Amino acid sequence: MPISHQPEGFQFSRTAQILYVMYDDAYGFHGIKVGILSASSHGRQRTQAGHTNRWQLRHPLGSDLLGQAQAERTMRVALNPSLRTIRTGVCVCVCTRPMCYSLTEVYYPKIKFLICVLRMMCFCVYLLCSVPSHPSKATPEDLFYLLSRSVVHYNQPDVVLECLGSQWELHCPNLTKSGTLSNLYMSTRQQRARSLQDRADKAYSRPGSSNSSRDKQNGKKPAGPLVLQLSVKEATVTKEALSFALRTLYNPEACPEHWGEGVLSTAALLGLPHLFQRCLTEMINKISSSTVCIFHRVSCKFKETSLQRACERWLELYLVTELTCFIYLRDLPFELLHKTLRSPRVFAACEYQLLKTVLYWVFLQFNPAAQILPSHRFIMTFFSRYWAGVFLEQPVGQRFTVLFRALRLHGITQRAHLEEMQQIHVFPQSWLLLIFSKHYYTLHSGGDMQVTDFSQQAVRFGMVIEREPQYCTRTIGLYGFYFLLKAASMGELDSHGFFLQRLRHWDPAMSVRACERHPFSMMTERALSYQINVQAHVHGQWQEFNSGPINQEFGLTKRTCKSQVFKVRGLSLPIFVTFALAFAAV
Numbered sequence: 001m002p003i004s005h006q007p008e009g010f011q012f013s014r015t016a017q018i019l020y021v022m023y024d025d026a027y028g029f030h031g032i033k034v035g036i037l038s039a040s041s042h043g044r045q046r047t048q049a050g051h052t053n054r055w056q057l058r059h060p061l062g063s064d065l066l067g068q069a070q071a072e073r074t075m076r077v078a079l080n081p082s083l084r085t086i087r088t089g090v091c092v093c094v095c096t097r098p099m100c101y102s103l104t105e106v107y108y109p110k111i112k113f114l115i116c117v118l119r120m121m122c123f124c125v126y127l128l129c130s131v132p133s134h135p136s137k138a139t140p141e142d143l144f145y146l147l148s149r150s151v152v153h154y155n156q157p158d159v160v161l162e163c164l165g166s167q168w169e170l171h172c173p174n175l176t177k178s179g180t181l182s183n184l185y186m187s188t189r190q191q192r193a194r195s196l197q198d199r200a201d202k203a204y205s206r207p208g209s210s211n212s213s214r215d216k217q218n219g220k221k222p223a224g225p226l227v228l229q230l231s232v233k234e235a236t237v238t239k240e241a242l243s244f245a246l247r248t249l250y251n252p253e254a255c256p257e258h259w260g261e262g263v264l265s266t267a268a269l270l271g272l273p274h275l276f277q278r279c280l281t282e283m284i285n286k287i288s289s290s291t292v293c294i295f296h297r298v299s300c301k302f303k304e305t306s307l308q309r310a311c312e313r314w315l316e317l318y319l320v321t322e323l324t325c326f327i328y329l330r331d332l333p334f335e336l337l338h339k340t341l342r343s344p345r346v347f348a349a350c351e352y353q354l355l356k357t358v359l360y361w362v363f364l365q366f367n368p369a370a371q372i373l374p375s376h377r378f379i380m381t382f383f384s385r386y387w388a389g390v391f392l393e394q395p396v397g398q399r400f401t402v403l404f405r406a407l408r409l410h411g412i413t414q415r416a417h418l419e420e421m422q423q424i425h426v427f428p429q430s431w432l433l434l435i436f437s438k439h440y441y442t443l444h445s446g447g448d449m450q451v452t453d454f455s456q457q458a459v460r461f462g463m464v465i466e467r468e469p470q471y472c473t474r475t476i477g478l479y480g481f482y483f484l485l486k487a488a489s490m491g492e493l494d495s496h497g498f499f500l501q502r503l504r505h506w507d508p509a510m511s512v513r514a515c516e517r518h519p520f521s522m523m524t525e526r527a528l529s530y531q532i533n534v535q536a537h538v539h540g541q542w543q544e545f546n547s548g549p550i551n552q553e554f555g556l557t558k559r560t561c562k563s564q565v566f567k568v569r570g571l572s573l574p575i576f577v578t579f580a581l582a583f584a585a586v
Contacts, residue, residue: 140243141166148174151250156225159185161246163230164239174249179271184228192226234265241266248275259283260291261298268302284310289323293331313542315340317535317576320348321464324357327373330364334403337361341406344455345535345544347576349462351411358403359383359426383424391426410438411459413478446523447479448585454529454549458580461485465575470496475509478581480521481528481554484509487577495569498532498547498577502554502561525555526583530563533578536571551584 138146148169157169161181175181241262247254252274256263259282267276283295284307292311299308315323315332319340323329340346341354348354356376363379364370383391391397392404404427412418418436421427442449451457463474463485470489475482482503490497503510505520532547547566555561 140239141168144168144243144246147247147254148250158225159228160225161228161230164232164237164242166239168242168246169225170246170249177249177272179273180230181228181270183271184230185226188226188228232269234269236261236265237269238262245270245272245275248272259286261294261301264298264302280304280307283307287311287314289318289326289328292318292323293328293333293336296333296336312336312340312343316343316345317347317542319346320353320357324353324360325373327364327370329357329361329373330368330370332361338403338406341403345533347462347464347535347578348460351408351460352414352417354407355404355409355412355421358400358407359424362400362403380420380424383426387425389425390428391424393428397426408457408459409435410457413439413459442479442583443519445585447481447521447526447583449479449583451529451582451584454531454580454582458529458531458582460578460580462576462578463487465496465577466573470573470575472577473509475503476579476581477518479583480519481523481526481583482510482520483554483581485577485579487575490567492569494571495567496534496571496575498534498566498568499563500530500532500579501563502526502556504556504561525553525560528552528554529582529584531580532566533580534566534568534571535576535578536568536574538570538572 148171152171152174155171158172159170159175159181161168161170170181172185175185241256244254244256244263245266259279263279264276264283267273267279283291283298287295287310292314295307296311299305299311315336323332337358341358346354348357359379360373363374363382387394387397392401409421409427409431412421412435418439421435422432438450449457459478461474461476463472465472465487472487474485476485477483484501484503484507486501487496487498489495505522529549529551531549534545535542536545537543545566545568550564552563553560554563
């Protein structure tokens with residue numbers, strides 16, 4: 001009777017095929033039989049196998065020497081499971097049922113065949129244990145190795161770079177593209193040559209050495225690639241950035257997952273000016289709410305004025321329209337925010353929006369752990385109830401005074417906005433008294449404003465043309481006078497016109513609420529100083545077009561109610577338009 005034995009550690013499924021070895025001498029047959037048992041085995045089942053669609057018995061025969069040789073060769077060749085199944089006819093599947101086999105006395109001539117069987121068993125266990133549950137992500141070293149080897153057609157490396165705890169195999173034709181690696185290679189090569197020379201001199205100085213042995217030592221080439229060691233002190237240089245930078249030595253068109261400080265620092269470390277400039281260009285093109293603060297810090301670190309100017313230019317246009325809507329506003333530095341507020345090119349729909357941006361930024365400085373931007377009412381409640389007195393008079397709030405002084409608070413004329421300024425307890429009473437006194441004087445004097453510097457005291461109103469049709473209008477009111485701001489594409493190609501028109505109280509553009517709740521001046525003519533500022537992309541660069549201050553008398557008739565048309569050509573969307581208005585004292 002056969003002796004059964006179940007080894008520990010093997011768990012296979014019930015329906016899996018089981019490899020077994022049997023020795024049988026009951027009927028005078030001495031030999032080893034190899035077969036595959038199943039939970040529901042059928043002796044006469046056939047299995048398709050091979051490229052020629054031949055049929056074979058389900059269980060392999062012990063006398064099938066050709067099949068055994070093919071199976072053994074299959075184990076040594078790296079084939080995928082599908083092709084291996086076709087060539088061997090063995091279905092490899094996941095098994096949890098214990099393996100059973102019967103083994104009695106085995107003679108020495110059969111040991112060689114038994115070794116083959118054991119190899120097959122180990123191969124099955126390897127297949128079951130080595131299949132990962134999910135594909136792992138390639139490491140930076142793997143990405144570099146695959147690209148570099150494919151480019152150089154698997155030639156042996158000339159240099160091994162030891163950096164960041166990894167070894168990077170490089171080749172001399174590609175190594176010369178890096179200034180740092182080239183200098184390091186030359187210095188290390190000279191150092192190794194001197195070391196070999198000193199070793200040869202010591203060998204020659206020994207007793208019994210000859211000139212021929214010295215010449216042989218000098219002519220001997222060092223074996224193996226040259227090892228370079230590069231130390232990295234910059235924390236922003238990561239393995240991912242280093243792998244990408246080294247890949248550009250073999251493929252200059254390679255792209256990383258993210259363009260940022262890591263790639264820029266690595267390019268500066270390795271001395272790759274082409275990659276450095278390419279990274280700067282990509283960063284300029286990818287400035288957004290989530291990256292503008294990071295990129296500006298990087299530009300100051302590397303003293304790159306082009307990237308710094310691009311970030312500041314983006315903030316002038318999108319500080320109010322985009323950055324204020326995201327939590328990234330808290331990362332904006334104090335000096336950069338102050339510089340943006342004082343810029344004459346900063347864009348906002350009205351002066352109140354700039355005030356709201358500053359309030360949001362100050363709130364985030366006191367609440368750095370906030371993950372989302374709270375509602376406007378919550379922020380207003382924070383300023384009105386959190387502080388015992390006026391915020392700008394408190395020790396913690398005095399350092400923010402310069403930000404609020406950079407705002408044109410006299411341009412906030414809406415009643416709801418003025419009431420909010422009183423309720424939030426941010427401004428001292430002297431500030432509020434000065435603002436309200438100016439409004440009172442201007443209203444009772446027919447709109448006369450005490451303007452000494454038009455560029456700093458004019459009230460700004462903005463609008464954006466973002467999509468087709470390229471037409472935009474907006475109705476504004478200032479001290480009882482109402483105007484319709486217009487921006488539209490002209491009949492000519494890529495030509496836009498901008499102008500403003502005074503409205504009468506019966507014009508359809510006037511809302512009923514404006515006529516009922518706001519003052520309305522009936523003066524037939526009013527002198528107005530205005531300026532139209534247009535900012536848009538022209539040939540991939542932000543450009544500014546300014547009409548300059550224009551003085552004009554606006555009446556109520558059709559002939560006198562419209563301003564001159566300011567035309568600009570070659571603009572592309574989006575287009576930011578700012579109208580600055582000021583009533584000069586008559």
